[in-house]
Amino acid sequence: MSTMASTDLATAVEDAAAHLYVWALKDIPQDLRDALRDAMGRETHKVGKRILETINTNVSVADEQGNLVCQDTGIAVFYARVGERFPLHPARIEAALREGTRRATLEHPLRSNTVHTLTRKATGDNTGHRIPHIHxxxxxxxxxxxxxxxxxxxxxxxxxxxxxxxxxxxxxAIKRFVLDSIVGAGGKPCPPGIVGVGIGGSADLAMHLAKEAIARPVGTQNADPDVAALETDLFGLLNDTGVGPMGLGGDTTVLAVHVEQAHTHITLNPVAVNYQCWAARRASAHVSAAGDVDYDREA
Ligand code: SF4
Structure with a gap:
């Protein structure tokens, strides 16, 4: 691998990261659009229906104006699947994803949210120590x-x-914990969204898995039939709580429940919940070894 080829590939990854961050904020995936529209059609609670209508109008206005679907640009979280023969070291991929995030924030420009946890001093470009976070x-x-x-x-x-x-x-107890978490959260996480649940592993792995779960397309099911059955049970139970859109009552508390699991220690039973709001933004790209980039809003 020549230095020039490596530089070009790093630039391709950086450009992709910059594009993905802005694109994800503006153009939500079709599965999410469908889920929000279906929920609006099904909702029987008057206030819940009104809120879902407002959310769907919000999405249309963002489309028409080429604007963000929500003002909170969040923390950029990246999921990187790296082939063992991809000719750019993960250290360089990490640097490219970070620089792409920084550039997108300054060039668009986007609101920067990133601060030092203790001093609350803003970095101004949505990057910081260990941010963006990369899986x-x-x-x-x-x-x-x-x-x-x-x-x-x-x-x-x-x-x-x-x-x-x-x-x-x-x-x-896993089900009870998920129910207590979502009912206790009420309207704070801007429901209806995707409830990510991580079970097994260790404390940190369970939360990591919950975060992976929210990045799946809406309503996809875990390949393990026992885990998929838990997803179906939780989906029914959570939508029976009556929390509803924005916590103001209704049939639609969640659009989906995604569960990811890992094996665990015989004396452990960890469960983690990570909520993704109705603005469940995501966008993906495939980068070839030659540096060609294909974008995919639905992955
Ligand atoms: S939780 Fe989601 S919808 Fe609510 S303000 Fe934050 S990004 Fe926007």
């Missing part, structure tokens, strides 16, 4: 790179919860 997956026998950008707003991120249940508590 990594490494793929054998492949030379490509998939990048997904999921801007994560604070209203929903503030409604994140972790509990270290004991195994004797069983699945019932």
């Amino acid at each position: 990594w997956e490494f793929v054998p026998d492949w030379d490509g790179l998939d990048v997904k950008c999921v801007p994560k707003g604070s209203g929903s991120e503030n409604m994140s919860f972790l509990k270290m249940l004991v195994p004797a508590d069983g699945v019932k």
